Amino acid sequence: MGGRAAELDPAGPLPLAHVSPPPARGPAHPRFLHSAALRFAAIYALLFGISALALAFFLWWETAGVLDRETDQTITADVQSLIERWNQGGVPALILTIDNRLAENVDDNAIYLLVDPALERIAGNLAAWPASVPLDRTWSELPIERAGIRSLARVRRYTFPDGLHLLVGRDVEVRAELRDLLTGALLWALLVVVILGLAGAIIVRGLFRRALANVSTTAAAISAGDLSQRVRITGRGDEFDRLSETINEMLERISRLMDGVRQVSNAIAHDLRTPITRARARLEDAALHAKSEADLQAAIERAIADLDGIVAVFQALLRIAEIEAGARRSAFAPFDAVPLLADLVDLYSAVAEEKGISLLLESPDQLPFFGDRELIQQAIANLLDNALKFSPPGGMVRLSAENAGRMIVISVADRGPGIPADDRGRAMERFYRGEAARNTPGAGLGLALVQAIAQLHAGSLSLTDNMPGLKAMLRLPVTVEAVHRPPAAAADA
Amino acid sequence: MRILVVEDDKDVAGFVVKGLRESGHVVEHADNGRDGLFLAASEPFDAIILDRMLPGGIDGLRILETLRSQRNTVPVLFLSALGQVDDRVLGLKAGGDDYLTKPFAFAELLARVEALTRRGKGEGPATKLTVGDLEMDLLSRGVRRAGQKIDLQPREFLLLEYLMRHAGQVVTRTMLLEGVWDYHFDPQTNVIDVHVSRLRQKVDKPFPTPLIHTVRNAGYMLRSDAP
Numbered sequence: 001m002g003g004r005a006a007e008l009d010p011a012g013p014l015p016l017a018h019v020s021p022p023p024a025r026g027p028a029h030p031r032f033l034h035s036a037a038l039r040f041a042a043i044y045a046l047l048f049g050i051s052a053l054a055l056a057f058f059l060w061w062e063t064a065g066v067l068d069r070e071t072d073q074t075i076t077a078d079v080q081s082l083i084e085r086w087n088q089g090g091v092p093a094l095i096l097t098i099d100n101r102l103a104e105n106v107d108d109n110a111i112y113l114l115v116d117p118a119l120e121r122i123a124g125n126l127a128a129w130p131a132s133v134p135l136d137r138t139w140s141e142l143p144i145e146r147a148g149i150r151s152l153a154r155v156r157r158y159t160f161p162d163g164l165h166l167l168v169g170r171d172v173e174v175r176a177e178l179r180d181l182l183t184g185a186l187l188w189a190l191l192v193v194v195i196l197g198l199a200g201a202i203i204v205r206g207l208f209r210r211a212l213a214n215v216s217t218t219a220a221a222i223s224a225g226d227l228s229q230r231v232r233i234t235g236r237g238d239e240f241d242r243l244s245e246t247i248n249e250m251l252e253r254i255s256r257l258m259d260g261v262r263q264v265s266n267a268i269a270h271d272l273r274t275p276i277t278r279a280r281a282r283l284e285d286a287a288l289h290a291k292s293e294a295d296l297q298a299a300i301e302r303a304i305a306d307l308d309g310i311v312a313v314f315q316a317l318l319r320i321a322e323i324e325a326g327a328r329r330s331a332f333a334p335f336d337a338v339p340l341l342a343d344l345v346d347l348y349s350a351v352a353e354e355k356g357i358s359l360l361l362e363s364p365d366q367l368p369f370f371g372d373r374e375l376i377q378q379a380i381a382n383l384l385d386n387a388l389k390f391s392p393p394g395g396m397v398r399l400s401a402e403n404a405g406r407m408i409v410i411s412v413a414d415r416g417p418g419i420p421a422d423d424r425g426r427a428m429e430r431f432y433r434g435e436a437a438r439n440t441p442g443a444g445l446g447l448a449l450v451q452a453i454a455q456l457h458a459g460s461l462s463l464t465d466n467m468p469g470l471k472a473m474l475r476l477p478v479t480v481e482a483v484h485r486p487p488a489a490a491a492d493a
Numbered sequence: 494m495r496i497l498v499v500e501d502d503k504d505v506a507g508f509v510v511k512g513l514r515e516s517g518h519v520v521e522h523a524d525n526g527r528d529g530l531f532l533a534a535s536e537p538f539d540a541i542i543l544d545r546m547l548p549g550g551i552d553g554l555r556i557l558e559t560l561r562s563q564r565n566t567v568p569v570l571f572l573s574a575l576g577q578v579d580d581r582v583l584g585l586k587a588g589g590d591d592y593l594t595k596p597f598a599f600a601e602l603l604a605r606v607e608a609l610t611r612r613g614k615g616e617g618p619a620t621k622l623t624v625g626d627l628e629m630d631l632l633s634r635g636v637r638r639a640g641q642k643i644d645l646q647p648r649e650f651l652l653l654e655y656l657m658r659h660a661g662q663v664v665t666r667t668m669l670l671e672g673v674w675d676y677h678f679d680p681q682t683n684v685i686d687v688h689v690s691r692l693r694q695k696v697d698k699p700f701p702t703p704l705i706h707t708v709r710n711a712g713y714m715l716r717s718d719a720p
Contacts, residue, residue: 301710311596312679315576322577331578346648347674350687374578378678385682 037208041201048200052193056186064179071170072139075156078110078168086160094166095123109171111144111153117163126167133157133167141172152176211240215247227255260324263430264317271431272310279306316445320430323375323452331374337367337408340377341401348384356393359384362400367408370479371457379453382446383412383472390416390470407459408476415469424463450474494539494610495519499529499556500572501547505595509542509572512599513606526551533560538567539610542602545573545584554587561588568609572597578677600711604663622657625717627696627704629657638700648673649692656705656715665712689713 078101085097098112102125113124121128125146132142133155144153155169214232221229230251231244286299345361352359369376380399387397395415402409419427426432428451431444447461450472454461459476496518500506506522513520521536523529526547533541533556543553557569568591571584576594584592591605622629626639634650636643645653655672656664666685670676689705697703706714 307596308598315594315679318576343674347676347680347684347688350691351682351684354687354690374677377676381676381678381680385680388682 037205037212040208041205044204045197045201048197049193052190052197056189060182060186064175064182067175067178071154071172071175075154075168075170079156079158079166082166082168083158083160091122091164098123111146111155111167111169111171113167115165115167117165119165122164124167129165129167144171146171214240215244218247222251227251227258257325260321264321267317267430272313275306275310275313279303279310282306313445316449317430320445320449320452323449323456326456329372329456331372332370333373334368334370335373337369337376337401337410338363338365340373341380341399341410344377344380344384345399347381348388351388352397355388355391357388357391358396359388360396360398360400362398362402364401364403367401367403368478369408369476371476372453375453375456376476379450379474380410380412382450383474386446386472387412387414387416387470390414392416395469403478404475406478408478409473410476411471411473413466413469413471415466418465418468418470419463421465427463428461447472495521495537496606497521497523497529497532497536497538497541499523499526499533499541499547499553500544501525502544508599509602512603516603525549526553526556530556530559533567534563534565540568540570540606542570542572542606543589545571545575545580554584557584557587557589570602570606570609572602581677598710600663600708601665601667604665604668604712607662608659608664608668622654622660624657624660624715625702625704626700627657627717629654636696638696641699643695645692645695648688649695652688652692653696656713660715663708663711663714668712 082094082097086094089096094114098114101110102112111124111126113126113129114122115129116122119129126144130142130144133140138156138158139154140157141152141154144151151171151173153169154172155167158166158168160166218229218231230248233241233244233248235241282299283303286296286303290296290299341361341363345359349359384397384399391397391414397415398411398413400411400413423432428447430448432447447463451461454474454476457476458479459474462473462475464471464473496513498506498509498513498520500509500522501524503524506524510520510522521532521538523532526549528549529543529547530551543556545553547553547556553571553573557571560567560569569589570591570593571589572593572595573580573584574595581592581594590609593602593605620630620632622631628637630636631654636645636650636653651673652669655669667679669685669689670680693703693705697705702718704715704717706716708714
């Protein structure tokens with residue numbers, strides 16, 4: 001099989017394949033960078049850090065930011081209303097309003113100052129125009145001294161057309177303190193985030209390694225030769241459990257295939273040695289003792305017949321192995337089983353008639369099925385072969401098929417000697433030959449092949465007593481494809 | 494007939510070449526893919542017997558694909574140790590006309606090659622087959638021998654048609670199983686022999702000379718002994 005890929009490739013090079021040097025490997029990264037566990041841990045830490053930063057920013061925006069924006073809005077509204085007062089009543093109205101506002105200011109955080117063009121105070125609660133207020137900028141934040149207490153204020157300046165300057169603001173000392181507090185807390189929180197992120201990353205790495213350790217120790221044990229090992233299922237039903245189950249199913253299948261290979265090689269060792277020995281003995285005997293050319297000729301012909309028998313057994317064994325490996329599932333297609341049965345009856349009725357056996361077919365008008373047509377043919381042919389081989393003259397073989405719900409049941413019943421109940425299980429093993437089969441040709445592979453074909457179609461083969469005789473029953477599940485894809489489509493495929 | 498044998502195993506090749514020559518054919522032999530392709534592409538042959546696995550970098554499948562891509566329609570029979578069903582399908586899909594798995598009986602190989610060369614000549618859509626005094630009308634599906642009507646079952650008709658189409662050639666049991674019943678497995682019992690013997694009852698028994706002959710260790714042949 002190894003050469004098959006090369007055979008299939010028409011674009012491949014015609015001359016003998018050149019031996020190419022092993023591909024050069026890229027610059028080697030430090031080993032720890034190849035650790036998936038470390039990568040996951042780093043991703044975790046990064047995600048954790050980003051979310052913590054986002055949260056801190058949101059906190060800041062919703063607390064200190066809101067207060068800032070509110071203060072600015074109040075000041076702007078204040079300035080607007082004072083300008084209106086000035087428009088309506090001139091400077092006296094403005095002074096009155098400022099005095100009123102100061103009187104009404106319960107929180108004692110409002111700051112008003114009206115000065116003449118020479119910066120001499122006219123009204124307001126500040127003693128003098130602060131030197132740090134630039135005349136060209138409307139907004140500023142500056143330290144003030146009010147009634148002997150130093151404080152911080154956010155102010156807005158407005159210059160009236162007649163040269164008067166107005167300063168409106170709010171004492172923000174308390175808010176500034178809050179902001180400092182918040183900044184400090186957030187900085188500390190950042191440190192905590194870094195520590196928590198690192199700790200979390202280490203935990204994630206550990207969890208990751210532990211989840212993998214389960215699989216990797218099992219795999220290591222299996223590659224060391226212990227095929228009985230299975231991945232432990234925690235029972236939590238999580239993704240790791242599902243992975244473990246898949247791996248275990250794969251291991252089951254591998255070990256079944258290995259058993260099959262072992263069985264076949266045992267069978268070859270035991271059951272093929274006999275005919276090979278016989279053929280060899282015949283040839284050697286002829287070489288040593290043949291008296292005439294005719295003797296020699298006869299011995300050679302018998303040996304050829306022996307070899308043909310061995311080849312037939314070989315082919316049957318290989319075919320069973322091929323089917324058991326599931327390689328033939330690619331040939332599945334929808335078809336109607338009834339014409340197939342009718343054709344087989346047509347083929348075997350001549351043999352039956354010659355032996356004086358009546359071969360009957362009972363089937364519905366139609367049996368849509370999805371599977372490997374050729375293999376189903378072969379399975380039923382094998383069952384008919386057996387039934388006819390073991391039927392006494394004047395006997396009867398009944399091939400019947402029916403649709404039993406989501407199953408097709410095909411049975412072949414004869415009135416021959418049957419198989420004792422104790423042996424029926426073994427009858428489907430390779431190379432089983434019943435007592436009745438002692439003197440008939442065959443290698444004991446027919447039923448093993450039928451069973452392999454049934455199993456390929458997810459069905460089963462069972463042997464029961466037909467009283468008298470044997471009834472072989474093939475149960476084959478009808479899959480959705482048989483119903484939803486019309487058999488006509490199969491002809492094109 | 495000119496037949497090219499491309500086979501690397503010395504013993505198998507020698508055996509096949511000798512057998513074909515004894516049967517009256519002109520045989521060329523190549524023991525690697527390169528020479529095989531060269532011969533097949535440069536000289537006319539009536540049939541090619543091609544091993545699947547060959548030394549020299551060009552295997553049988555590549556030879557066939559190359560030939561078919563050059564519109565060379567020479568009949569090709571694959572001879573291969575790759576006997577799985579998928580291998581067979583692959584060989585036939587690539588344009589092979591027949592596929593025989595190793596080990597094989599020479600009679601089987603000879604019968605199949607001769608059947609192939611007959612097929613290759615392409616007689617056109619005949620409506621009537623005649624062998625000696627046996628006549629088959631493919632349109633009315635009627636069979637007569639020496640003017641006497643013979644009643645056949647549908648499958649017996651197909652069997653006789655196959656034998657008549659290969660009149661004068663050996664036809665093996667597997668060829669009949671494949672050609673008449675389209676079965677690609679080997680039944681344990683002698684089903685084909687029974688069918689042939691039933692056909693004989695109708696075609697040969699009532700008449701003085703038999704047409705269906707048994708060829709020992711090979712199969713059957715339909716032929717009239719009359720010149």
